[in-house]
Amino acid sequence: MGDGMDGIQFNRIGAASAPTNENEAVTTLLAKQGELEIMLHNIGGESVVWLTPAKDTSAIEFFFVHEGGVDLALDDGLVSLETGESFTVCGLTRDIPVKLHGDTRILYVTSCPSFASFQRFEESLVALLMRVNEKDHYTYRHSGAVLRFSLALYDAMGEDAPAVARDDLAVAALFHDVGKCFVPVEILQKPGRLEQEELRYILRHPVDSGRMLLQEFGEQIAEIARNHHERMDGSGYPRGLSGEDISFASQIVAVADVFDAMTSDRGYNEVKTSEAAAEELVSLSRQFNQKITLVLKRLVADGTLNKEEHELHEQA
Ligand SMILES: [Fe+2]
Numbered sequence: 001m002g003d004g005m006d007g008i009q010f011n012r013i014g015a016a017s018a019p020t021n022e023n024e025a026v027t028t029l030l031a032k033q034g035e036l037e038i039m040l041h042n043i044g045g046e047s048v049v050w051l052t053p054a055k056d057t058s059a060i061e062f063f064f065v066h067e068g069g070v071d072l073a074l075d076d077g078l079v080s081l082e083t084g085e086s087f088t089v090c091g092l093t094r095d096i097p098v099k100l101h102g103d104t105r106i107l108y109v110t111s112c113p114s115f116a117s118f119q120r121f122e123e124s125l126v127a128l129l130m131r132v133n134e135k136d137h138y139t140y141r142h143s144g145a146v147l148r149f150s151l152a153l154y155d156a157m158g159e160d161a162p163a164v165a166r167d168d169l170a171v172a173a174l175f176h177d178v179g180k181c182f183v184p185v186e187i188l189q190k191p192g193r194l195e196q197e198e199l200r201y202i203l204r205h206p207v208d209s210g211r212m213l214l215q216e217f218g219e220q221i222a223e224i225a226r227n228h229h230e231r232m233d234g235s236g237y238p239r240g241l242s243g244e245d246i247s248f249a250s251q252i253v254a255v256a257d258v259f260d261a262m263t264s265d266r267g268y269n270e271v272k273t274s275e276a277a278a279e280e281l282v283s284l285s286r287q288f289n290q291k292i293t294l295v296l297k298r299l300v301a302d303g304t305l306n307k308e309e310h311e312l313h314e315q316a
């Protein structure tokens, strides 16, 4: 709080503490009068935060981007706001993910005190997956399948399993595509070739998944998700990493990911049998680690990894 006199409250620059760590958030109450609250959100790094509905649905909230910038992930696409721009929220009915461009300061005015306007991500991880389900059922079902395939591969590897805890691999596998919440649904479901601009959204999703997981789970888990589209020969995305720059755990999720994609009906692809998909992955030895694909082939052959039995139950 600043110093006050004659009914004036001054809020000096620097009076509100800045976050000391990347991905940290500090909220400072600048002023409060009756039901009205004025706050300053200081959020470090390229975090993802949430805009959540107010308890009182008639409340009005005003957000002014004082420093930095934000992307709001609405159903019909991203809306970007730069420094100096603002938005007003009234009657929001569901959580909206908000991606920060970097260190960001947001001035926030609300007529409804006592609710957390910006929630930290960790409270909403599962809620997000449910939202992805509403938007794109394929990604949701696929996430569950990649989780199961990754764990089956991990378990079958015994001593060759990656030096990552089984639970950590599970988290990374389940949420590897969570960054797709920033991809508009019409791009996610578009059959055939994507335009340059549309492709940009797709190419970013592993980066966003990694960023969202980093906030709660740390670098080891984030890396697995961030690199699930990288390939051993450097032909993957988003960074074109190769060989040992991609963790073994991430290579497992990559194999599980492509195996599920090849054997699932996405509306525009040729659906392969589990055997054919495993065989093809083994043959792509420059891109996919044969230590993993040969285990996959064995699991398919002995019936341990039967695609159909591993389908997620459809959600009611
Ligand atoms: Fe992906």
Ligand SMILES: [Fe+2]
Residues within 6 Å of the ligand: 142, 146, 176, 177, 257
């Ligand atoms: Fe995926």
